[in-house]
Amino acid sequence: MGAAMNWDDTIQEFDQIAGDRRRDKRYALVLDLRWKLIRRRKVLESGEGHTVDLSSSGVLFDSGRPLPAGLNVELSVTWPVLLHDSAPLQLVVYGKIVRSAGRQTAIRMVQHELRTAGAAVQRRLVLANGSRQAPPLVSRVSSAGGTMTLQ
DSSP: OOSOOOHHHHHHHHHHHHSOOOSSOOBBOOOEEEEEEEETTEEEEEEEEEEEEEOSSEEEEEOSSOOOTTOEEEEEEEOSSOBTTTBOEEEEEEEEEEEEETTEEEEEEEEEEEEEOOHHHHHHHHHHHTSSSOOOSOSOEEEETTEEEEO
16 A cells, blocks of 8 residues: 555645635725726726725726626726825726625726826715815725735
8 A cells, every 4th residue: 555645635636626716916995996897999887886895907897787798897996095194096807707796796807007197086985085185095904814904
């Protein structure tokens, strides 16, 4: 008979097979967003929601209702860090819906870019804070153990 089997090695091997097999690390980060369903360059529907988690290749978000798999979607995500401590940013993501269950929709990211948000976003921040100038949203973002911490 061969080498004795170690149960710890067997359990670890099983965990690697049965565990999360995604290629990219996911970060549990809740950010407000606006979504648009797009077909043939036309906006079919739009709505608001928030991210559940995201990675460099996909986003899981709460869309408020099920969205049809296979359609293209554009997400405008309110980014939690200000550019030069003054200009709000938006992460714009283009992708394809791969699945939807209940209120949650998962997309595979095709393209993404970080843009400065327009004056309308700055006005919303001012109104929400009740002041003339919106304070910086965060001073630093750090990630550890799959969760982003805003400080």
